[in-house]
Amino acid sequence: MSHVTYKARDAAKRGRNVKTFVQVLTGIKSEDEFGYSDTSDNASKYADDIADESSEWGRRYLRRERQPTWTWRSLRDRFLEEKLPKLKAGYRKEYERYLQLPEFAQIEDITIGDLRIIDLDPIRDKMLKAYARSTVNRAIKQSREMLTWA
Numbered sequence: 001m002s003h004v005t006y007k008a009r010d011a012a013k014r015g016r017n018v019k020t021f022v023q024v025l026t027g028i029k030s031e032d033e034f035g036y037s038d039t040s041d042n043a044s045k046y047a048d049d050i051a052d053e054s055s056e057w058g059r060r061y062l063r064r065e066r067q068p069t070w071t072w073r074s075l076r077d078r079f080l081e082e083k084l085p086k087l088k089a090g091y092r093k094e095y096e097r098y099l100q101l102p103e104f105a106q107i108e109d110i111t112i113g114d115l116r117i118i119d120l121d122p123i124r125d126k127m128l129k130a131y132a133r134s135t136v137n138r139a140i141k142q143s144r145e146m147l148t149w150a
Contacts, residue, residue, distance in 0.1 A: 016051035024050050073108040079146040098139040103127050
């Protein structure tokens with residue numbers, strides 16, 4: 001029996017997705033899809049992490065999400081997907097509305113890594129002209145929470 005077979009059996013005992021484990025371990029899947037290039041014994045640990053469907057790597061793999069480049073829109077959508085179920089049912093729509101104000105539209109397709117303060121200041125200023133200060137404060141607070149969550 002090969003070392004891969006032994007490792008696959010161990011992975012199965014730990015509740016891992018064996019097919020995924022073997023594919024990653026044997027290199028059928030491109031290792032750099034996930035930004036990983038180590039070919040040493042760490043490859044077994046890496047394969048184990050991806051084959052664990054309850055881990056972040058496993059969830060990314062199942063969603064076919066390789067090194068995601070989050071735009072404002074995709075980050076907001078993922079954040080709301082996680083956040084809204086935790087909120088009281090009556091507050092969910094209002095919470096969602098603050099992160100979907102029309103002023104955010106101009107940055108929706110900018111990747112988070114490329115956002116600069118000079119991109120955000122004009123949005124805040126436009127919101128201050130259009131909405132009550134409390135609305136703007138909530139939108140900014142929730143945006144910070146979203147970025148921190150990321």
